[in-house]
């Protein structure tokens with residue numbers, strides 16, 4: 001195969017390069033995988049879209065020309081693209097994102113301290129992707145409430161999440177009562193210890209903090225969602241056992257009581273801009289995350305705080321510092337302030353000189 005004829009490298013549309021402050025990643029949306037790239041290489045890839053391989057090589061010194069050639073063979077071997085006679089052989093993937101549900105997750109805490117029958121008109125015909133029931137103890141009343149909700153709400157999956165271990169007997173009773181296989185999860189706050197029950201898995205519903213790259217997902221759905229929305233809050237609703245409505249499990253804001261609303265006012269509330277405000281805070285609008293190469297594969301449950309009409313920040317730091325590309329548990333890790341970065345209600349400041357010195361030493 002001659003590079004003279006096939007002079008363009010075309011990345012497959014499902015392979016997306018995302019540049020961070022210090023490093024880049026190449027997301028393979030088909031394979032749920034990603035690989036790291038130096039930012040310089042990410043720039044080459046961007047150039048591949050606009051220029052032929054020989055034109056790119058002409059722009060660089062001998063060393064970098066070899067780097068370009070190596071990169072092309074490496075990417076061909078990894079299956080990230082093809083050599084082509086054309087500048088563009090593929091149509092780009094659509095960046096439209098549409099979810100045909102009222103909510104992707106409706107989380108209801110049980111047992112309730114209100115009369116759940118009063119909510120029938122609201123739950124009836126609600127269409128959700130995941131109906132998640134958070135249960136703290138099991139009795140006949142709770143099992144009846146699970147049954148009641150699962151019949152009223154139109155849902156794809158029913159997930160029962162519990163902070164107490166659900167034994168085999170209760171697991172069978174739940175599945176019998178809802179007449180289908182419920183997915184049952186056991187939540188252990190902050191603990192990674194496993195459960196002996198084979199039906200139970202560990203999930204974290206409360207304040208989950210990203211800990212390592214194994215918490216990321218590289219797929220088309222999360223990618224397109226993250227381009228526009230905050231993946232942790234998009235189309236989520238949580239009803240506490242007091243009846244309080246929240247726009248996400250970790251959200252601090254209360255939107256009134258579900259048992260005091262009619263269906264019409266409920267639908268008006270959940271489509272209001274105030275209720276949906278956090279949904280719209282994509283990672284590109286958030287301090288720190290906007291400079292992180294993982295921003296389109298990361299679901300982070302921290303609640304964004306509004307600084308002004310277009311700027312948002314977090315009160316707590318992520319375990320990953322994208323300015324030095326280090327996790328908290330790694331040698332050489334430094335906090336944001338140690339790196340000369342400020343992100344709080346007063347603003348965002350980045351000390352580039354200090355960061356350059358730190359990165360040279362790492």
Ligand code: SF4
Nearest residue numbers: 289292295298300318
């Ligand atoms: S900085 Fe933001 S995008 Fe990066 S890993 Fe942390 S939460 Fe995710």
